[in-house]
Amino acid sequence: MNHDEAATVRPLTLAWVSRHLEAGERIVKAVALHGGITAEMRRLTIGTRDGGTRDLVLRTYVDPFYLEHAEGGLYAEAGALTLLTGTGVPAPSLVAVDPTAAQCEFPSLLMTHLAGRTVLDDQEVETRVRLLARQLVAIHALRPVERPRKYVTLTTADTVIVPKGADAAVWSEAIDVIRKPAPPCEGRFLHRDFQPGNVLFDVPPSNPEDARITGVVDWAAASWGPVDLDVAHCSVNLALLHGPAWGMRFAEAYEESRGVLAATASERLYWRVRDALAASEEVRSVSQPWREAGRAELTTRSVEERLDAYVTALMDAPG
Known part of the structure; x- marks a missing residue:
């Protein structure tokens, strides 16, 4: 060999x-x-x-x-x-x-092995966001005869790590959101780690707008639960990779692709805040592979700052 x-x-x-x-x-x-x-x-x-x-x-x-x-x-x-x-x-x-x-x-x-590659740079993000949203809607549309295990969320109000320099009042308000019981939901098939690092693309160099998804990998956390949790997870990853605005954009793209989120703003906020706060415990572990993949500017500190801005944007959003 x-x-x-x-x-x-x-x-x-x-x-x-x-x-x-x-x-x-x-x-x-x-x-x-x-x-x-x-x-x-x-x-x-x-x-x-x-x-x-x-x-x-x-x-x-x-x-x-x-x-x-x-x-x-x-x-x-x-x-x-x-x-x-x-x-x-x-x-x-x-x-x-x-x-x-x-x-x-x-x-x-x-x-x-699937053809394609992960794409983590900032060019043509809107194109990839739309493709990611459509792909996630297709995953959630599956109706397996046998349901996978129930989803798991490990973050608690006591394990959240508030970034240095963050607005303590905003984060306290966000933490209070996840102290409440999880909203009732109609379960769907979840990837549970759907994010740009687990999606492969074919991107024509001459026309990046013609990019297409060639594969979705890493199904080890596949489970049954609220679609909002998958959407929230991809949203926070986009926020950390490309900036808070892209985290906010993904939920819109999901609905534009005929995906159906929780009925009320408070229910949607619960899942989005929960996964954002979960990211606070994993900033170092998620940012290192991104740097190894070429995003050298994504230091642990810069990713913490993006997470802080994203949590603030969630808490300031109308509704």
């Missing part, structure tokens, strides 16, 4: 992957994929019997912090990828999964 150190596939995992290849196929190359937070990701190039190649993607949980949730996440992702087969949502196909590390050194999942 040709690989660098970061891409090395461990022996037991290598044997496990090989058992799930077609007769006459072999792994000829492994490349580490960067940008993920919870797991190691590798693209495996497979030599086929006819002399060609195809690619697979290997997800491996090794970090002790995330290993605790690896089994549940891999079962959820495997179930989601199976459910999505034939739906038109451009998701990978499941090849194999070892949620308990029965055969691999660590819990692992093997899936097909």
